[in-house]
Amino acid sequence: MTTARTALVTGASRGIGAAVAMSLGSIGVRVALLARSADLLDTVAKRSGSESFAVQCDVIDDASTDAAIDRVRQQFGGPPDIVVNNAGLFTIAALEKTSLENFDALVATNLRAPFRLVSAFLPEMRARGSGHFVTIGSVADRHIFAGNAAYSATKFGQRAMHEVLRAETRGTGIRATLVSPAAVDTDIWDPIHYLESDARPERSGMLDPGSVAAAVVYAVSQPPEVNVDELRLSRI
Secondary structure, three states: OOOOOEEEEEOOOOHHHHHHHHHHHHOOOEEEEEEOOHHHHHHHHHOOOOOOEEEEOOOOOHHHHHHHHHHHHHHHOOOOOEEEEOOOOOOOEOHHHOOHHHHHHHHHHHHHHHHHHHHHHHHHHHHHOOEEEEEEOOHHHOOOOOOEHHHHHHHHHHHHHHHHHHHHHOOOOEEEEEEEEOOEOOHHHOOOOOOOOOOOOOOOOOEOHHHHHHHHHHHHOOOOOOOOOEEEEOOO
C-alpha cells in the first residue's frame, strides 16, 4: 500500500479522473480533485474519502490554475505527494479540417496544462526529496491513427515530457510514471465519429476507467526506490 498521504488529480469529475480519485481515496490518500464541473466534482469528492476535497478549476486558465495550486498547497501544507495529470480533450478530424482553434485547445489542455502543474510543484518536490508525477497518456502517444493530427501531437508531446522528467529526476527521490491505455469507455466518446463514418464507435470492447485507476494505484504503491516508468494497457 502506498505511503503517500496526498494527491492532486485533474479532470476528476468523471471518467478516468473520477475513478483514479476514488481509487486513491480508497487506500487512504487524501485527494484534491480538480475539474470545471463543480456539481459533479463535489459528488466524486464525497466518494473519495472524508478528507478529500473539490477544487473547481479550468486548467487552461492561468488565474484559475494559480488559485487551485495555492489552495492545494494551503490544504496540504505543501506540494502533494502525487500529481495525476489526467484532464484532456479528444477529437477526431482530418488534418485539413482541424481548425487552429481546435488544435490550440487540445495543446492547451493536453500538453500545456500538465507542464504547468509539473513545473509548479517540481521545485518543492526536489527540495523535499520525494514526489510522484503520473501522466495519463494514450495508445495514441505511440501509435498513429487517422483523424488524430491534434490529439496524437499532444499525446506524443506528453510522452516526451514524461521521458524528459524521468531523465531529469532520476536519483532525486521523485518518480514519474506514464500510464497509456487503449480506448477507455467514458463520455469523451459521446460526440465522436470516426473519419468518413456516421456510426458511433463501438465501445463494448473498450477498457473500463477502473482498470486505468488500478494501474495508477499500482504505480504509486511501489516501494519508494522503485519507479514504474510506463504502463501500457489494452483489452485481451
